[in-house]
Amino acid sequence: MHRASSLPNLANVDLNRTPFVAIWETTRACDLACRHCRAEAIPSALPGELTTAEGKRLLDELAEMGTPICVLSGGDPAKRRDLFELVRHGTKRGMRMATIPAATPLLTRELVRGLKDAGLAQMALSLDGPNAQVHDSFRGVSGAFDRTIAGALFAREAQLPLQINTVFGDHNWRHFDSIANLVRELGVVFWEVFFLVPMGRGRELGQLNGAQFEGLFEKLAAVAKEVDFIVKVTEAPHYRRYLMQARARDPRRNDEHSSASPREKNMLPAHMRRDFGPGGSIGLAPKGVNSGKGHLFVSYCGDICPSGFLPLACGNLRSDSLADVYRSHGVFVELRSPDLLKGKCGVCEFRHICGGSRARAYAMTGDYLAEEPFCAYEPRGVHETPRARQGSNPRLSRSAP
Numbered sequence: 001m002h003r004a005s006s007l008p009n010l011a012n013v014d015l016n017r018t019p020f021v022a023i024w025e026t027t028r029a030c031d032l033a034c035r036h037c038r039a040e041a042i043p044s045a046l047p048g049e050l051t052t053a054e055g056k057r058l059l060d061e062l063a064e065m066g067t068p069i070c071v072l073s074g075g076d077p078a079k080r081r082d083l084f085e086l087v088r089h090g091t092k093r094g095m096r097m098a099t100i101p102a103a104t105p106l107l108t109r110e111l112v113r114g115l116k117d118a119g120l121a122q123m124a125l126s127l128d129g130p131n132a133q134v135h136d137s138f139r140g141v142s143g144a145f146d147r148t149i150a151g152a153l154f155a156r157e158a159q160l161p162l163q164i165n166t167v168f169g170d171h172n173w174r175h176f177d178s179i180a181n182l183v184r185e186l187g188v189v190f191w192e193v194f195f196l197v198p199m200g201r202g203r204e205l206g207q208l209n210g211a212q213f214e215g216l217f218e219k220l221a222a223v224a225k226e227v228d229f230i231v232k233v234t235e236a237p238h239y240r241r242y243l244m245q246a247r248a249r250d251p252r253r254n255d256e257h258s259s260a261s262p263r264e265k266n267m268l269p270a271h272m273r274r275d276f277g278p279g280g281s282i283g284l285a286p287k288g289v290n291s292g293k294g295h296l297f298v299s300y301c302g303d304i305c306p307s308g309f310l311p312l313a314c315g316n317l318r319s320d321s322l323a324d325v326y327r328s329h330g331v332f333v334e335l336r337s338p339d340l341l342k343g344k345c346g347v348c349e350f351r352h353i354c355g356g357s358r359a360r361a362y363a364m365t366g367d368y369l370a371e372e373p374f375c376a377y378e379p380r381g382v383h384e385t386p387r388a389r390q391g392s393n394p395r396l397s398r399s400a401p
Contacts, residue, residue, distance in 0.1 A: 016336055017327050018066045020294035023308055024058060026050070026086070027075040028300050031104045032141050045079065048301040052082040054317065056089050058298060061322040063093035067296075070095045071124075073308070075300070076102035078111055084118040091119035100124040100165065103139070103147035112154040122190065124163035125151050130178035138171060152186045161189045169196035170206030173216060180223050189229050193220060195236040195374075197309040199363045210376030217242040235309060235357045237290055238375045241350040291358040291368070292335030296326055306335055309359035310368060335368065343371025348379035 029045045050058065062070055070090050077083055078101040090097040097120055101107050107125075115123060125148050129135035132145035139145075155162040164183050168176070183191050195216075198207060208216070217239050224231040233239040289295050292306030299305065302317035304325045314332060315325035326332055334340055335358055338351040345356045356372025364373050 015289070015294040017323075018294075019062070019296040019326060020067075020289050021069040021071065022062050022067050022296045022298065023071045023073050024055070024298045025074060025300045025308060026055070026072050026077045026083070027079050029079040030074055030076040030102050031106075032076070032102050032139050032144060046300060050298075050300065050302055050317070052085060054302065055082070055086050058302075058317055058322070059086065059090045059093055059095070061317075062296075063090070063095055065323050065326070068096060070097055072097065072099040074100065074102065076104060076106065078102065078104070078106040084114050087115060087118040087120050091121075096121040098122040098124060098163070100126070101151070102126075103144040103151060104141075105147075107147055107151045107154075109154045109157070112151065112160060113158050116158040116160045120160060122161045122163050123151075123155055124165050124190075124192070125155075126165045126167070127179065127183065127186075128167055129172055130175050130182050134172055134175060138167075149186075152188075156187055162187065163190035163192060164188050165192045165194060167194040167196055168208070168216060170208060173208060173212060176216060176219055180219070184227060190232065191223075191227075191229060192232045192234055193236075194234045195357070195360075197235050197357065197359045197363050199309060199311075199359075208374060210374045213238070213374050214242065214376050221246065235359055237288060237354045237357060238350075238372060238377065240288055241348075241354045241377060244350070244353070288353045288355060290335065290355050292326075292332040293355070296322075298322075306332060306368075307359055310362050312362075312368070331368070340369055341371070342367070342369050344375070344377075344379050345371040348377070350377075350379075 027045050027049055028042055031043060059070065072083065072086060077099050080086070083099070087097045087099065099115065099120060101111065101123070103125065112123065126139070127135065127145075127148055128138045129145065132142075135145040135148070136142050152162055152164075164186060166179055166183070172179070193216075195213065196207065213236060217233075217236075220231055220233060220239065221243060291310040295307050297305045297308045297311075298317060299308075299311075299313075303311075303313040304315040304317060304320065304322060305311050305313055312331055314329040315322075338355050339346070341348075341351055341355060345351055345354075345361075348354070356375060358368045360373055361370040362368040364370075
């Protein structure tokens, strides 16, 4: 998982049938109280949590679908006594397994070594500030910053590839440069940058506007050109649009993260097609991954959703086929149909490679097909008449979530 060259070539994989990455919320139990979290902080597991046997069945179904990456998230996955067993099982089934332990006293040298021995491909830690004051105020527990830095050291000692996750919002975007410098110092192989989605406790936090998104895109692109680790952006797919525009303005750019797949390339305006070819990726995926499109989420109790930030239960692992829900449920099908998007996203020439954050659209409007609320780009067709914008594609009938 930690290097683009070591991943399967997914350029020809149909994301209508196979998720690029699956996230399993192994538990809701966590001893932190993060200000952005979609769930309330609870110290113990909730009733109905998937058992070890059910978790292994989930991993089996994902492997049979051809899913290359599975992330064991939470809550705090370190709260599960079977964490090593689950990592071993998923690894044996051929998936690259990752997990995201919380920065609590459970994050020990022994835990990290155990994860490494179980075959974990990559461990992620959250870092949301350049110092304890900023980070701990966001994570809700004093000492979280120091435990995160210690966890990074444990990963280095165990030679376990380290990923850092950072959530940017109004609370910390001004600290971008300092956070980026600290990420460089930690010896990471992967920096995943999340743009805040206002759900759960995150509704109480201030949002960035479209201009601030563009400013951070510029900074992220500059960092990605300078470092030897991967920079991935989550819940801001319009970063893909930003990079492609930047490359179109300067054809001499050799930015591997700004390439599109051949199909996506053909969706672009004619004046831009000459500048792109197969091979590059954003966030390792050679196609535009979004909620329900290359991305699948399973909750602690088995609910099957397009993503953790778009919590529409479209089925449950205990009663439904994971493959059938992902491939055929109306919500998933619509999320993979960019010509159904509304507002300016629906007429944007980049809708096939971007599509806007479906989770943010849903969180702010209640409609997952609504336009991205914080995109500064004005598409060429945005001023066309409503009739012209509707196009010729009929609405798909949606199954009840």
